[in-house]
Amino acid sequence: MRHIAVIGSGPAGYYTAEACQKQFGDAVRVDILDRLPVPFGLIRSGVAPDHQAIKGVSRRYEAVALTDNVRFVGNVMVGVDITVAELMELYDAVVLATGAPSDRPLALPGADLPGVIGSAAFVGWYNGHPDHAGLAPPLGGTDAVVIGNGNVALDVARILAKSRAEFSGSDIVSPALDALGGAGIRTITLLGRRGPAQIAMTPKELAELALLERAEPVVDPADLPSIAGDAELEPGLRKTLGHLRRFSAGRSGKPIAIRFAFFSQPVAIEGSARVERVIVERTRIDASGAAIGTGERHAVPASLVIACIGYRTPRIAGVPYDDAAGRFANEEGRILPRLYAVGWARRGPSGTIGTNRPDGFAIAEKIAADIPGDSGRVGRPGLDALLGERGIDVVTFRDWQQIDAAEVAARRGDAPREKFTSIPDMLGARTL
Structure with missing residues (x-):
């Protein structure tokens, strides 16, 4: 035995x-x-x-x-x-x-400001994990920034954007459902240091964003690669780019925008007593596929930051x-x-x-x-x-x-x- x-x-x-x-x-x-x-x-x-x-x-x-x-x-x-x-x-x-x-640490100046949360904590909160049930994320502001371009970031953005009715049939815990129902968020920005061709989100999950009741995905057409190269891509990525191209057609008037900010590397988080903005550097992709900073920087408003950068x-x-x-x-x-x-x-x-x-x-x-x-x-x-x-x-x-x-x-x-x-x-x- x-x-x-x-x-x-x-x-x-x-x-x-x-x-x-x-x-x-x-x-x-x-x-x-x-x-x-x-x-x-x-x-x-x-x-x-x-x-x-x-x-x-x-x-x-x-x-x-x-x-x-x-x-x-x-x-x-x-x-x-x-x-x-x-x-x-x-x-x-x-x-x-x-x-x-456990969340991989977010190694940025200002990452310890109130309102900056790791995805393990945030996901654990809405799923009722005992370690995170008391999290109380700040949902009263209008601007959320999600750092990452994988499926976890996609889950987080979708959960933030859904109406209470859209959680029908789900097992989200009631405290999270009530808190999200009273949220004031109107813009959810997904920061990805690389471009659409390197996105780690899967097509099926990405397609769900187009079905949201009160939110719509937004992509800058200028960030998208030429459609002429799609034939050389593997089928999953080809489908993903197809969704992103549809998202770039323009807004239809839904009150919440889920903005894909490609080529955007967060370099600092700022705020006086709590998070107020994320400083982002524009990147480009070099010959090896790595994201390289260009020196061009701008601020993205943020009342909540959720880092979806990996686990330990x-x-x-x-x-x-x-x-x-x-x-x-x-x-x-x-x-x-x-x-x-x-x-x-x-x-x-x-x-x-x-x-x-x-x-x-x-x-x-x-x-x-x-x-x-x-x-x-x-x-x-x-x-x-x-x-x-x-x-x-x-x-x-x-x-x-x-x-x-x-x-x-x-x-x-x-x-x-x-x-x-x-x-x-x-x-x-x-x-x-």
Whole structure:
């Protein structure tokens, strides 16, 4: 019997558990530990609340969780309640699937001004993550600036622009819905240091902007490349440029503008007591594809700045860390003997949710190669004894089902659920 501990219950964690089941059959026991009492990680607190179809993948993880040889162990913080070294004494292999939930720092003068927020915090706020439920972003001003040209920036802009009615059927938490409903924002500027041909937004998500009730995307035609070169582009980028060209046709009169500011590198954030403007330098693309500053600068009004520039994996004591990459130091998923990383904790914040599946299967194969037989470690019973001695209030998957039922019962209108936004409330929803 092999005993495997997976730290993190998001997509990378559950795909790894599924892969271990397929690799070892009945001869494996997998415990999935999470610091929160609720599973599914990024699916619950990262995916946009108006993208419910994407969240449906959690049903696959639930099927894995309900099997006899996989167990959810929630409300346990590795590094605080139990160390990685202790887990390695108990388990044959320990897999870090903690994701990258922390914002990459915005290294600009003025980045510490009130009103400057990282996307992990802002996304966590409207998704009800307990770490960010009390964020209270300043939404009373008229000008928001979103730094970044990826899908996270697109999500943030769309959420800021939607009317209350457009959140019908979503699981946005009520405090965020109420705050956004009273927002005064009229211009959302998306700053991208490179041009339309280098945009990281995907066509499907970009197309959603054209369907918004009270907001419209705006692109300067002068920023667009010649249509003559479109035939040489890969199909996805060709579709993306097609959307941007349609956005450049002019405004139709909707009250909110989502402005794409290409070739715009933020160089400073200014304000007396809080953010008031972002200083932007015009860029050009050199022969290598890099954005080079031209020296031409201007100010963009901003009552709110949200930086969507990437994420980092939090450190865990005793685990080697690659500070430059913002993830655990590893070689193809191997950190130390019997210690592995998977998903964003392994490769950094890249790829889609589905990218984690082959990643998990690759790690399962490495575990099989590195640990050919039964080591005699105790696994699950040892963990239970240690957590019991320390008085840790462990949340099981059955407990999660009770929390889930309580959230569903508390839903408003046609929302799928009303999430608990504090750990005490989650724990209190259980029937002990």
